[in-house]
Structure formats: structure tokens, C-alpha cells
Amino acid sequence: MLVQSLISIAGIAFIVGVAWLLFRGSPPDALTSNEAKALAARDLTGFVPADALVSAEGRAALVAGAEGRLALVRRHGDHAVVRRLGDEARMQRDGAALRLQTGERMFGAVILDAGEDAALWESRLTALTKGTPGGSA
Amino acid sequence: MDLPDPVALAVPFFIGAMLLEILFVRAKGRPAGHYEWRDTATSLLMGFGSTVAGLLTGGVFVAAALFVAQFRVVEVGWAWWAFLLCFLLDDLAYYAFHRAAHRVRWFWASHVIHHSSQHYNLSTALRQTWTGTLSLSFIFSLPLFLVFEPAMVFFCSGANLVYQFWIHTESVKTMPRWFEYVFNTPSHHRVHHATNPRCLDRNYAGMLIIWDRMFGTFEPEPDPETEPLRYGIVKNLGTFNPFWVAAHEWVGIAEDIWRAPSWRAKFAYLLREPGWSHDGSRETSDDIRAAAGLTEPEAPPRLQAAE
Numbered sequence: 001m002l003v004q005s006l007i008s009i010a011g012i013a014f015i016v017g018v019a020w021l022l023f024r025g026s027p028p029d030a031l032t033s034n035e036a037k038a039l040a041a042r043d044l045t046g047f048v049p050a051d052a053l054v055s056a057e058g059r060a061a062l063v064a065g066a067e068g069r070l071a072l073v074r075r076h077g078d079h080a081v082v083r084r085l086g087d088e089a090r091m092q093r094d095g096a097a098l099r100l101q102t103g104e105r106m107f108g109a110v111i112l113d114a115g116e117d118a119a120l121w122e123s124r125l126t127a128l129t130k131g132t133p134g135g136s137a
Numbered sequence: 138m139d140l141p142d143p144v145a146l147a148v149p150f151f152i153g154a155m156l157l158e159i160l161f162v163r164a165k166g167r168p169a170g171h172y173e174w175r176d177t178a179t180s181l182l183m184g185f186g187s188t189v190a191g192l193l194t195g196g197v198f199v200a201a202a203l204f205v206a207q208f209r210v211v212e213v214g215w216a217w218w219a220f221l222l223c224f225l226l227d228d229l230a231y232y233a234f235h236r237a238a239h240r241v242r243w244f245w246a247s248h249v250i251h252h253s254s255q256h257y258n259l260s261t262a263l264r265q266t267w268t269g270t271l272s273l274s275f276i277f278s279l280p281l282f283l284v285f286e287p288a289m290v291f292f293c294s295g296a297n298l299v300y301q302f303w304i305h306t307e308s309v310k311t312m313p314r315w316f317e318y319v320f321n322t323p324s325h326h327r328v329h330h331a332t333n334p335r336c337l338d339r340n341y342a343g344m345l346i347i348w349d350r351m352f353g354t355f356e357p358e359p360d361p362e363t364e365p366l367r368y369g370i371v372k373n374l375g376t377f378n379p380f381w382v383a384a385h386e387w388v389g390i391a392e393d394i395w396r397a398p399s400w401r402a403k404f405a406y407l408l409r410e411p412g413w414s415h416d417g418s419r420e421t422s423d424d425i426r427a428a429a430g431l432t433e434p435e436a437p438p439r440l441q442a443a444e
Contacts, residue, residue, distance in 0.1 A: 001192075004145070004148075005185075005189075007148070008148060008185050008188070009185065011148070011149075011151075011152040011181075012178070012181040012182065012185060014152070014156075015152060015155050015156065015159070015177060015181060015260070016174055016177050016178045016181065018156060018159055019159060019172040019173070019174040019177045019260075020174035022159060022160075022163045022172070023163070023171065023172050023173065023174060024174065042367075045420055045424070045425055045428045046428065074375060076255070076373065076374075076375045076376075077173040077175055077176055077255070077256075077377070078171065078173050079255040079256075079369075079373070081373045081374070081375035082373075083372075105381075105388070106374075106375070106376045106378065106381045106385070107375055107376075108375075
């Protein structure tokens with residue numbers, strides 16, 4: 001049994017190593033505003049995207065939709081994951097930088113540089129979270 | 138009769154086939170079947186953990202099987218036709234289990250692990266649950282022990298799982314028409330792993346696709362030019378952490394039960410379909426299909442026409 005387990009572990013290491021060697025050189029493209037909006041529309045039923053804020057390195061984006069809805073798009077490996085933000089979402093603003101958390105365990109935080117629109121995006125999230133400015137409630 | 142464990146025998150084949158697929162996909166330079174090393178590592182660790190969990194908890198299944206076997210209603214022995222019949226009925230039991238695993242959240246909490254990769258390649262086949270015994274998913278196989286030798290049932294069940302390995306690939310487009318009509322194939326199973334609305338809760342087959350054709354859950358693969366498939370789950374995890382992959386739905390169930398406003402809702406969070414919520418704030422696969430303008434097909438009592 002021990003020998004079988006060691007063979008399995010060696011096999012796992014071998015396959016992961018080969019995958020790393022052969023595919024590591026092809027990181028996913030940076031998210032664009034249009035791609036982020038398309039992903040949000042595709043993955044969230046009824047979400048009509050209107051505006052998007054993409055992080056500097058293109059790893060994440062905040063998408064504003066109709067009726068004050070917000071979605072977060074984040075690269076995951078060479079794919080992306082999308083979340084509709086709800087009242088558990090939290091945002092901390094430091095100048096133009098917005099630090100966003102979905103409220104979901106293990107999803108992690110996303111930092112976006114909103115530039116001159118920081119106040120606009122902050123107000124959008126504040127409205128979404130029912131009057132909890134800065135997500136501090 | 139001493140029968141080997143097909144899964145244990147197949148491990149070197151699994152490794153060799155994955156290596157070939159990696160080299161093939163790399164040589165073709167196509168995105169289809171692409172490997173992402175962290176995703177691959179997670180899938181293979183889930184597979185390894187599943188075998189460890191099987192060693193630790195599989196005795197419960199064996200004990201239940203041997204208990205049921207005491208009440209065997211017929212002795213079919215080891216005849217060749219008994220093997221064939223056992224394969225057939227085991228595959229039907231797998232269909233029943235698999236359908237329940239997508240429609241009852243208790244069973245889904247174990248099975249979701251297998252669907253949690255956004256990639257579709259041979260490593261995805263090995264992304265297996267650690268909590269299969271805990272969720273009692275083996276109960277669907279227990280009636281077989283009323284008829285067949287326990288070792289025969291375990292053998293057929295293992296062979297069925299080994300069969301399902303090769304259908305987790307984008308490197309095989311379609312098989313001959315007659316084969317696609319009878320057997321589960323990469324094309325049929327790609328649909329099962331896709332989250333396009335038309336693909337949700339479709340093609341539950343293990344080895345034979347005939348069950349889906351019979352019970353109205355068959356969906357042919359759409360033309361990738363007009364509707365490319367996207368893989369994973371409706372709410373993709375966004376983590377490669379194998380412990381969270383293994384436990385996330387169980388944690389979600391526990392949280393929902395804790396917050397549920399009534400006992401009725403608490404049980405519903407266990408037994409209703411994934412995505413059900415007491416306040417209607419979430420989406421089930423039926424909701425997503427309806428929003429996409431797809432209506433439920435009428436369940437035909439006979440085989441659907443071949444594609």
C-alpha cells in the first residue's frame with residue numbers, strides 16, 4: 001500500500017511538472033473592460049453591464065450593471081471567476097485605490113485603481129450595501 | 138472468484154494517457170484541453186485524497202454490501218451473462234446515483250468536486266470526492282448485492298469508473314455514429330461538464346448513454362463554432378486549495394442550515410436541488426435554463442432518435 005501511494009505521488013509530481021514545463025509560458029491575457037463586461041453578462045443571469053473598472057495589471061475588474069448592480073470578475077489560472085456583489089461585499093478606499101472583498105470565504109481581496117472615479121465607484125458599492133459607507137458596518 | 142481492482146490496475150494507464158494528452162495538446166497548440174499546472178495539481182491531489190479516503194471509509198460500503206448480500210434473492214453465480222447483466226445494471230445504478238448527485242444537494246456536496254475544474258482534460262477525470270462514503274452515495278448500488286456476487290459488483294463498478302476516465306478529453310471530437318448512440322463518449326460528457334444553460338443537468342450516463350436517451354436527459358453537443366462550451370460549475374470556486382475544493386459545499390450547507398428560518402427550510406437545504414434557497418435569492422439549474430428560454434423536454438418513454 002505504501003509503495004502504491006509513493007508511485008501515485010511520484011506520478012502526480014511528474015504530470016504536474018510536465019504541465020508546468022509545457023504550459024507555464026502562456027499566461028492569460030489581461031482582462032479588458034469589454035471582456036469583463038461580457039463575462040459578467042454571460043455568467044450572471046439578467047446582468048446587463050454598463051461600465052467596468054479594470055485593475056492595473058488586468059487581473060480583476062469591477063463591473064457596474066443596470067439598476068445599481070455590481071459584479072466582480074477575477075482571473076483564476078487561465079480562466080476567470082465572476083461574482084455578483086451583494087450586501088456582504090466590503091470596500092475600503094485609500095485615495096484612488098479600492099480594496100474589495102466579496103464577503104465570500106476563500107475568494108480573497110481585489111485591489112483596483114479607480115483614479116478620478118474612485119468616489120463614483122465607492123458610492124456605487126455603498127448604495128449596494130444599503131448605506132454602509134466604506135463597508136465598515 | 139478473485140477479481141482484480143480495475144482502478145488500481147489502471148493507474149499507470151492514467152498517467153501515460155495524461156502525458157500523451159499533454160504532449161498532443163501542446164503539439165497542436167490549441168486552447169482546447171489546455172492544462173494549467175495548478176488546476177492539474179488540484180485535480181490529481183483530489184484523486185489521491187479520494188483513494189486515501191476510500192481506504193479509511195470504504196469499509197462502510199463493504200459492510201453494507203455484505204449485509205445486503207445476506208438477503209440475496211437469486212443465485213446467478215459467475216456465468217458470463219451474469220457479468221454482462223451486472224455491468225448493465227451497475228451502469229443503471231450509476232445513472233440513478235449521478236442524477237441524484239446533481240439534483241439533491243446532499244449528494245451534490247460530494248459530487249461537485251468532480252465538476253469544480255474550469256478545465257476539461259484527463260486530469261479532470263481524477264478530480265474525485267473525499268466524502269463519497271460520508272454522503273452515502275453507495276446506497277444506489279446496494280440493490281445489486283441482492284442478485285450478484287459482491288466481488289462481481291465491485292469489479293463492474295470499478296471497470297465503469299475506469300471507462301469514464303477517457304471521456305474527459307477535448308482531444309477526441311466524436312466517435313463513430315453507432316458508438317455515440319450507445320456509449321457515453323467525450324462529446325456527450327463534455328456537455329455534462331459544461332455550464333451553458335442547455336447543458337445543465339444533462340447526460341448523466343456512466344458507460345452507456347442509452348439511459349439519458351431513455352429518461353429524457355440527453356443533450357447533444359452544440360456546434361463549438363456557434364456555442365463553445367465553458368466548463369466548471371455555475372459559481373466557480375476561484376481557488377486551487379484542495380481542502381476548500383473538498384469541503385466548500387458542505388460548509389455552505391452547514392451555513393445555510395444554521396441561518397434557515399424554519400425546520401422545513403433546513404431540510405430543504407439538504408434535500409432540494411443545488412441553488413435552491415428559502416427566499417428565492419439564488420438560482421437553480423432550472424431557473425437558469427428557464428431564463429435562457431429553454432423549456433424542460435418532455436420525458437420520452439422510449440429511446441430518442443440518434444443524432
